[in-house]
Amino acid sequence: MLLATLLLLSLPQDPALEHPVRLDRTGIVWALPFENARERARLEGRLLAIKPVAFGTTATGCW
Amino acid sequence: MLRSGPFTDERVIGLLNQRFIPIYFDLSSKSPASDIDAKRFVTQLKPELGGSRVPTPPVLFVTADGELLGEVSNYASESEVLGALRDVLRKNSKYAKPSDGEDERSRLARAHTHHYLGEDEEAMALLSGPRSAKESLFVAQIARRAGDLDIAEKVLEGLDSKKFADDIALEHGLLAFARGDVKTMRLRLAAYSEEGARAPEARYFLGIALFHLGEHAQARATWKKLIEQYGEHPFSYRADWAYTQTTDEGLAAERSSFTTQGRKSLLGRHGYMGRNNPDLTRRSD
Numbered sequence A: 001m002l003l004a005t006l007l008l009l010s011l012p013q014d015p016a017l018e019h020p021v022r023l024d025r026t027g028i029v030w031a032l033p034f035e036n037a038r039e040r041a042r043l044e045g046r047l048l049a050i051k052p053v054a055f056g057t058t059a060t061g062c063w
Numbered sequence B: 001m002l003r004s005g006p007f008t009d010e011r012v013i014g015l016l017n018q019r020f021i022p023i024y025f026d027l028s029s030k031s032p033a034s035d036i037d038a039k040r041f042v043t044q045l046k047p048e049l050g051g052s053r054v055p056t057p058p059v060l061f062v063t064a065d066g067e068l069l070g071e072v073s074n075y076a077s078e079s080e081v082l083g084a085l086r087d088v089l090r091k092n093s094k095y096a097k098p099s100d101g102e103d104e105r106s107r108l109a110r111a112h113t114h115h116y117l118g119e120d121e122e123a124m125a126l127l128s129g130p131r132s133a134k135e136s137l138f139v140a141q142i143a144r145r146a147g148d149l150d151i152a153e154k155v156l157e158g159l160d161s162k163k164f165a166d167d168i169a170l171e172h173g174l175l176a177f178a179r180g181d182v183k184t185m186r187l188r189l190a191a192y193s194e195e196g197a198r199a200p201e202a203r204y205f206l207g208i209a210l211f212h213l214g215e216h217a218q219a220r221a222t223w224k225k226l227i228e229q230y231g232e233h234p235f236s237y238r239a240d241w242a243y244t245q246t247t248d249e250g251l252a253a254e255r256s257s258f259t260t261q262g263r264k265s266l267l268g269r270h271g272y273m274g275r276n277n278p279d280l281t282r283r284s285d
Helices: A003-011 A035-045 B009-020 B036-045 B079-091 B107-116 B122-128 B133-146 B149-159 B164-179 B182-190 B200-213 B215-232 B234-244
Strands: A047-053 B022-028 B059-062 B067-073
Touching: A035 A047, A035 B022, A035 B036, A035 B059, A047 B036, A047 B079, B009 B079, B009 B107, B022 B036, B036 B059, B036 B067, B036 B215, B059 B079, B059 B215, B067 B079, B122 B133, B133 B149, B133 B164, B149 B164, B164 B182, B164 B200, B182 B200, B200 B215, B215 B234
Parallel strands: A047 B022
Antiparallel strands: A047 B059, B059 B067
C-alpha cells in the first residue's frame, strides 16, 4: 500500500492540472508546457502563437 | 484585453485551435504559469521582454525553429487579431494546411473553418441549397459579420421562431446593434431565456444596449449579475471589462489600463483590459 502510494506520488503530473490554464474558459486549447507545444508545432506543421504575460498571472489564472 | 475582447470571438478561438499551437506563460519565474523554456525562447526573439520592467508583450507567431513571422498587440481589437492571424497564414501558407481528417467533418464544421480563415464565399458555397436550421443560423451570422444585414434578417425570418427562439433573439439583437438600433437590440436580447446556451453573450449585449440607452446603472447591474452567475466565462471577462470602464453615470472619466496594483475588477483582474472598449464607445464616437 505504501509502495503504491509512493509510486503514485512519483508519477508525472499533467501540467494542465497544476497550471492556472485549468481555469481558462476562453475555449482556446492552450498547449503546455512549452517544449510539448514546440514539438507539436514541428510534427503538425503549425506556427506557435505565443502569448507571454508580463507578471500578471496569479494562482487563479488571472491575466 | 485579449481575454475580454478578441478571445471572446469564435473566429479567433477557432483559428488559434485549428491552425496554430497556442501557448501562454508568465514571464515571472514566481508565477504558477511560468515556463523557463518558453521564456528563454521568447527573450531570444524579444530581448526587451527579459527584464523586470517590460513593455506589454504582444502575441507572437513563431516557427518551432524560432523564426518570428508576425505579432499582434495585446491591445488589438477583435478584427485586428483576426486579421493578423489570417495574414500570417496567408503569407506562410505551408503552416495553413488542413489537419488530417478535416475534410471528413460535417459541411457546417468545414464552413466554420472557411469563415474563420476569411473564405466566406467557400463557406456560403458549402451551405448552398437545402439547409438545416443550424446551418441557416450560421449563414445569418456570416452575412451579419459581412455587413449584409438585410440578407441576415431574411435568413432569420425563415427559421422556426418557436423552436429557435433564443438563437433568433440573439441574432436579431446583434443585427440591431449593427444597425445602431439599441432600442430593438434591448427588446430582442431581453427575450433571451436564462436557459439558452448563449445566455452570457445575450446578457452581456443586453447590458451594452442598456448602457447606450443611458440606463448605466442597470447596465452595470446586468454585467455584475452575469459575472456572479457565470464566473469564469468569456462573456464574464468581457462584462468585467465593461464594468471597469463605466460608472453609474456613464463612461468612467479615468478608464484604467494595465496596472499590477490598485483597484481590482469584479473578477479580481488588475489590468490587461485596455482603455477603450469598442462596445461602449461605438455609438458615442
